[in-house]
Amino acid sequence: MINISTPAEGDDFFDREEDIKHIKELLQNGNNVLLLSPRKFGKSSILRRISLESSEIIYIDLQTVRTFEGFFSYWLYYAGTKGIIKKITEKFSDIKEVLERIEKFSISVEGASVELLPRIKNWQDWTDRLVKELDKIENVVIIFDEFPDMIENFIDNYTKKEVRDFLRWFSGITEKYPKICYIICGSVCLDFVVRELKFPRAFMNFKRYELEMMSSEKAAELFEKKLVEAGLKPTAEATKRMLDIVDPIPWFILLLAYDIYSNRAHLSEQRVKKGDIDRAYRNILGYREFNYYLHRLEKYSREHYDVGKKLLYELSKDECLSSEELWGPYQYVTDGGNEDSFFHLLADLENDFYIKYDEERGGYRFYSKVLRDWWGKLFR
Known part of the structure; x- marks a missing residue:
């Protein structure tokens, strides 16, 4: 059977050896990595593959995490599944019962959140203690998949100030314990989320690595x-x-x-x-899996959602349009529009991999032919 729904593992994993090599080189040089690519490029498959190479590499899927406490719960749970927790159990004697539960029972990820949350107070202190001990172990790598999705979940549940404080705390953790390397990635553009929070300094200590299309x-x-x-x-x-x-x-x-x-x-x-x-x-082109691209646009402001659909439709009719050519439709939908807001929207569409600036042609085009055809069919 041809797998189209879950990350590629085992014999289904194909190519990407060079990408894995480059990512590992960045880690070996002590870098944190921000992995960038459009949705369904194989990010999760690559990261899961890397995590299998060592018990010190912890892969954590954060897509469904909605609370700060849940973030620590998942971190603790996944560390336990890789066995790293066993090396530092004596440091966590006051939550020994929780650690024993992780070791004895194969609970689900959702179960980890439900089971552990009531027992975890002062999550920042607990996380700091956990990371402090992990920092004493050689070659620890923490992979946070779908990190931007988690931040968007936080925005729905907390004030923006509280989420900024979380990011400030997290940035501090990554700098305070430099022996641990981190990989962050997700289908949602992190730049979009960070700008929405007005916290541009986040992740400045991460090296960006972008996955390219296959040959x-x-x-x-x-x-x-x-x-x-x-x-x-x-x-x-x-x-x-x-x-x-x-x-x-x-x-x-x-x-x-x-x-x-x-x-x-x-x-x-x-x-x-x-x-x-x-x-x-x-x-x-009629598969419902493509609806993600429309749902993703719904995360934009109401105005940018409406005008974003219009600009993408215009681009679906032409192979490439300059910013001047897109400015007209933008003004039409927004009844005049604001130039700064216009370029912010183009940046968001580009960062979310809807469109790409073509240097040779001096204009914007769809990132992929398939997405262009799907968008044109949807709104034609």
């Missing part, structure tokens, strides 16, 4: 590999057509392969031809 050769290899594993026979013209219309992004390639496999009854002798690629492409 065309690797994209073709992945596409053919998945179809062959599913018992299908892609023709050379089918692979070429795939490369013509789909960006070399793992998830888009897997979606196309998944749809072809799901509709294999239409194939002649299990052979995948050029026409099958076009049919599958039309199908995937």
